[in-house]
Amino acid sequence: xxxxxxxxxxxxxxxxxxxxxxxxxxxxxxxxxxxxxxxxxxxxxxxxxxxxxxxxxxxxxxxxxxxxxxxxxxxxxxxxxxxxxxxxxxxxxxxxxxxxxxxxxxxxxxxxxxxxxxxxxxxxxxxxxxxxxxxxxxxxxxxxxxxxxxxxxxxxxxxxxxxxxxxxxxxxxxxxxxxxxxxxxxxxxxxxxxxxxxxxxxxxxxxxxxxxxxxxxxxxxxxxxxxxxxxxxxxxxxxxxxxxxxxxxxxxxxxxxxxxxxxxxxxxxxxxxxxxxxxxxxxxxxxxxxxxxxxxxxxxxxxxxxxxxxxxxx
Amino acid sequence: xxxxxxxxxxxxxxxxxxxxxxxxxxxxxxxxxxxxxxxxxxxxxxxxxxxxxxxxxxxxxxxxxxxxxxxxxxxxxxxxxxxxxxxxxxxxxxxxxxxxxxxxxxxxxxxxxxxxxxxxxxxxxxxxxxxxxxxxxxxxxxxxxxxxxxxxxxxxxxxxxxxxxxxxxxxxxxxxxxxxxxxxxxxxxxxxxxxxxxxxxxxxxxxxxxxxxxxxxxxxxxxxxxxxxxxxxxxxxxxxxxxxxxxxxxxxxxxxxxxxxxxxxxxxxxxxxxxxxxxxxxxxxxxxxxxxxxxxxxxxxxxxxxxxxxxxxxxxxxxxxxxxxxxxxxxxxxxxxxxxxxxxxxxxxxxxxxxxxxxxxxxxxxxxxxxxxxxxxxxxxxxxxxxxxxxxxxxxxxxxxxxxxxxxxxxxxxxxxxxxxxxxxxxxxxxxxxxxxxxxxxxxxxxxxxxxxxx
Numbered sequence: 003x004x005x006x007x008x009x010x011x012x013x014x015x016x017x018x019x020x021x022x023x024x025x026x027x028x029x030x031x032x033x034x035x036x037x038x039x040x041x042x043x044x045x046x047x048x049x050x051x052x053x054x055x056x057x058x059x060x061x062x063x064x065x066x067x068x069x070x071x072x073x074x075x076x077x078x079x080x081x082x083x084x085x086x087x088x089x090x091x092x093x094x095x096x097x098x099x100x101x102x103x104x105x106x107x108x109x110x111x112x113x114x115x116x117x118x119x120x121x122x123x124x125x126x127x128x129x130x131x132x133x134x135x136x137x138x139x140x141x142x143x144x145x146x147x148x149x150x151x152x153x154x155x156x157x158x159x160x161x162x163x164x165x166x167x168x169x170x171x172x173x174x175x176x177x178x179x180x181x182x183x184x185x186x187x188x189x190x191x192x193x194x195x196x197x198x199x200x201x202x203x204x205x206x207x208x209x210x211x212x213x214x215x216x217x218x219x220x221x222x223x224x225x226x227x228x229x230x231x232x233x234x235x236x237x238x239x240x241x242x243x244x245x246x247x248x249x250x251x252x253x254x255x256x257x258x259x260x261x262x263x264x265x266x267x268x269x270x271x272x273x274x275x276x277x278x279x280x281x282x283x284x285x286x287x288x289x290x291x292x293x294x295x296x297x298x299x300x301x302x303x304x305x306x307x308x309x310x311x312x313x314x315x316x
Numbered sequence: 317x318x319x320x321x322x323x324x325x326x327x328x329x330x331x332x333x334x335x336x337x338x339x340x341x342x343x344x345x346x347x348x349x350x351x352x353x354x355x356x357x358x359x360x361x362x363x364x365x366x367x368x369x370x371x372x373x374x375x376x377x378x379x380x381x382x383x384x385x386x387x388x389x390x391x392x393x394x395x396x397x398x399x400x401x402x403x404x405x406x407x408x409x410x411x412x413x414x415x416x417x418x419x420x421x422x423x424x425x426x427x428x429x430x431x432x433x434x435x436x437x438x439x440x441x442x443x444x445x446x447x448x449x450x451x452x453x454x455x456x457x458x459x460x461x462x463x464x465x466x467x468x469x470x471x472x473x474x475x476x477x478x479x480x481x482x483x484x485x486x487x488x489x490x491x492x493x494x495x496x497x498x499x500x501x502x503x504x505x506x507x508x509x510x511x512x513x514x515x516x517x518x519x520x521x522x523x524x525x526x527x528x529x530x531x532x533x534x535x536x537x538x539x540x541x542x543x544x545x546x547x548x549x550x551x552x553x554x555x556x557x558x559x560x561x562x563x564x565x566x567x568x569x570x571x572x573x574x575x576x577x578x579x580x581x582x583x584x585x586x587x588x589x590x591x592x593x594x595x596x597x598x599x600x601x602x603x604x605x606x607x608x609x610x611x612x613x614x615x616x617x618x619x620x621x622x623x624x625x626x627x628x629x630x631x632x633x634x635x636x637x638x639x640x641x642x643x644x645x646x647x648x649x650x651x652x653x654x655x656x657x658x659x660x661x662x663x664x665x666x667x668x669x670x671x672x673x674x675x676x677x678x679x680x681x682x683x684x685x686x687x688x689x690x691x692x693x694x695x696x697x698x699x700x701x702x703x704x705x706x707x708x709x710x711x712x713x714x715x716x717x718x719x720x721x722x723x724x725x726x727x728x729x730x731x732x733x734x735x736x737x738x739x740x741x742x743x744x745x746x747x748x749x750x751x752x753x754x755x756x757x758x759x760x761x762x763x764x765x766x767x768x769x770x771x
Contacts, residue, residue: 052434055434055438056438057434057437057438057605085435086434087431087434088431089435090430090431090432090433090434090435090436091430091432092351092354092430092432093430094351094354094355094356095350095351095354099350099354103347103350103351104439106343106346106347107339107343107344107347107439107440108339
């Protein structure tokens, strides 16, 4: 049985004047998954999000959202909510008034989440009666999310939702998005924060210069044959350094940054996955404890940089 | 709140893309009003309009010097209704253009500033309904502010001087009840040019987006039209400008009422209100909301904004000129003479009553006036401060002719101030004690109005 698809686009093209924002892209987003959208500035992320929200219509190609084809007229697809270019908020109204007035704009009979429930979900109950004028960027983002949740969407589209969030706020938002996905809501979010995307997304689409350079599960991004920098902290740093130097396929980063690194017991090595496996095995045999081992740059970020640089070189 | 929100059916997965009905206008209107009243600027305006005029009229009334250069200002000590008319005159020049700028001039641009357009459009799903709700919301707020100006100024005046008779523009007395009705009607009449300015505000707000020019447009248009009214223009052009109705309410206070200019002014204003609103709607429908940097109408401001309005002005000038047959300034020697004689006769009777003299009739007075401009040199018509009138009348009981001289400053819009130039016993400055109060001789200086359209 096929996996249900929330968004399917084929050959989508959008042009603004002389600028080709999207160039015949194909996208597919699985229902009930959190789908990340990444790309350098000007890659076409916001344009794609705008198409999903019905803010613009593709010049070419076909787009299907929640099983229904998107027409040529500007109209918000049913079951979709979210925000692009930041949440639209009225600073002279309180958080509660912002949500209540938005709720009042719903057509009759539309399903809705209560204002209080939406505020609670994003952790803004305590400031519900404060004017939005005094809100931080993070609080505005959370209120924007609450507004999007009011209509009980089946496709939630968020542009940089973690912008300005403190760690507590970020955790809150991540928890809400995770719960929505578990309830079958498809979430599409764009972000420059690779750690956020890695923590949240099961699928990702990387855009560069209006083209899709990768789209699929995050796990497929990890290329075992690509060399990565790893940060390694061990119980015996000097012995580890000697072992790394003696392990084939591993080079130690002793570049200019190494001397200024604050944690002197950490070494940075460059290797493929197989070589790192061998080094760890040797350390274990020598009785050296591995206290920390992680890629310096996440696989998503590494892939992002590699793929977008390739696209830029074309 | 306008985070993007679309209607999601409660059940089913194969929903159409735009099957949900748009939000009813009443709900969008309520939303717009909530936004309007939450803004400190609007709250401040409401406070100022509902309290300011009353306090101002009351305070001015306590002074010994009155604003006699403003129409009806010299009668503020005589009746409470004069204060409201003074406020109405000033409001037409300053307050109403300002109010329309602050409300209608910002109603669309505020969404640009806040970046909420795209969210609002998707939440509501109808450009037409958003436009209608925003237009009605601005008119509601403007109506509330105008009502505040009218009520506050009337209450302030009545508290200071009470419901006394008002001396009309041709010197005849209006009872308190008549004055109240005409003051109310005058305020209703200026709603028409206020609507025209509000529509220009909507047009500017849609066409110019975040640009401050959009906000300033009604103010600039209002002031521009006031300045133009001070120029020696042909009558047809003067009447074809929507701002003329800010002046033509004066005609309500003459006897017989000068309704021609008033009705034309109101009609032209309403025409401008309809056309400017329609143009604003056209621009709004054609705007591309997908591009954040595009917050105005660009070159369409000219083709769908300025040019059609220029066309309306040209067409209106033509229609007014043909329909009324009016040409030139509308201020002729005959009209000035007739007006001055009428006002003098009315005020003479008023003065006699104040001085507890036996009542006289206008038939007994047989008043006439001989006026010339620039000492009879050049054309004897048009505005200027070089008009000089000699008023003649028959002194009741003595059957002898008497004369008094006035210097007139006639404005291009037909309003004039007559300043007594002797003899001092008739039109000099002296005080008359009446009803326990000392008031200036009513024949010393008086206001009058030449009917620009009279035959």
